[in-house]
Amino acid sequence: MKVLVVFALALAYASAGVPIEPRAVPIEPREVPIQPRAVPIIPRAVPIQPRLLPAVSSIEGRITNGQAAAEGQFPYQVGLSFASSSGSWWCGGSIIGNEWVLTAAHCTSGASAVTIYYDATVRTSPKLSHTVSSSNFIQHASYNSVVLRNDISLIKTPYVTYTSNIKNVPLPEVSSSYSTYAGQTAIASGYGKISDAATSVANHLNYMDATVITNTVCQGTYGSLIITSGVICIETVKSISTCNGDSGGPLVLASNGVLIGVTSFVSSAGCESNSPAGFTRTTYYRDWIKTNSGI
Template identity: 50%
Template sequence: MKVIAVLILFVACVAAGLQDFKVKTVHPRDRTNASSFDSRITNGLDAAAGQFPYQVALEFTGLFSSWFCGGVIIDNCWILTAAHCTDEALYVKIFYGALSLSSPAFTETVYALSFKQHILYSSSSLKYDISLIKTPHVAFNSAIDKVKLPSISATPQTYEGNIATTSGWGYTSDYNPNLAGTLQYIDLEVISNTECESVYGAVISDSNLCCKTDNGISTCSGDSGGPLTWYDGITWLIGITAFGSSEGCQKNYPVGFTRITQYLHWIKDNSGIYTP
């Protein structure tokens, strides 16, 4: 019996060790120190005027604090962002057509009654991290325009092995708690969910999309809810920035996004936007 007990204890310890090996994920708003992941662009490139007309900046205000996120225009009256950005917010200030946050084309303030946060979102999960914001009608031009959503009727792509682009005004390093002066962007390679799960464990699901990061080039605070796009002659929205490693932005762990193809029906049901 003693031998069996020792073996059981050994197996339990090994299992615990394997569990501990998995890197912990964290939503950007849960960042507690300068080394935690908080979606932002590190070691990125300066965007040119009009390069990302679908990108907006979102300054949220809650009861006791305020926070910064990104968002993406998907229609004249709709912005898509992460649920962990809208969660507990009272209102948001939207910056349209901005290359620098100090000089947007214009701003709008929208209150929480116009938020459509996924009803199943929970801060303890990586699922359902998606929200819609209904806005006053915005006229499109070269600086402000919508991005195209994938087709709801097409067979969903994994995008594995493709190069995707993400953008935002978030922090530019783990140790510089200031928003970028100019919109930043980076190109990242999409990896399989199996590879992502090997780092983060079973919290990764079909509703997630992950990209690998190398040489400290990553999303990192302020980029949450911002776009991940893929270009094949048309720019498609394939993800919104959602999570990463609690150990830091520049640790070369995969970064995670909400996979848009998993939520096209939800977007249609809550906004009326249909992409055949």
């Protein structure tokens, strides 16, 4: 799979007319004064959507080296079990309204149905669940799996009554300008793998705290073809990161609980590689969300 992703990215760069620097002669952009848009930053690492990481024996799991969530700590978190004619996979999502869940396009892509697990601190014991067909998916029309562009989807659900453990996460207000959030602490949660090498994994909702980094810093790892204004990145340290099973889950600002990202990709080198983790930037798609959901 990594080979396919690398090949696909190479084709994307070639078709875009982007010169690929020889690895034997690395060029530090800051040493050569050029217009940033004239020569895009060439990536040092290849991103991969967590859903596409090597499969483990179970779809259960947690964020690598994360902390166990307490009952009701993340009432907006849902688990998403997708089904298709070719198999099934697990993702996360965020409740943004009584009838709406926000997740990643690479989670809904190819699925025929999804079962939504609400209030599931223990993933296999949700307090409520609903199954809906793909006719209830609103996947971004311009989603591009090669360069991971527009990785965002909405799921229309049956009406859900809020409780202390089931409620929506606030979205950023619609605005003409937003903070980059760089330097601020954010919280990611989900049911992803406990480690890259895991063969048997936990069945508990977990979370991690991380610092948001600038897109310029993130481009130093993944390049400017991947890291665009629609992406937000966090730094990962001590092998703590989002991973397989966390796709589509929330990234919220620690200071006010506002949803600022949707889990999108990690490095193909692994979730414990300490490379930045990437998310779909919610503020960039605020108008799209409002247009398609009314929220």
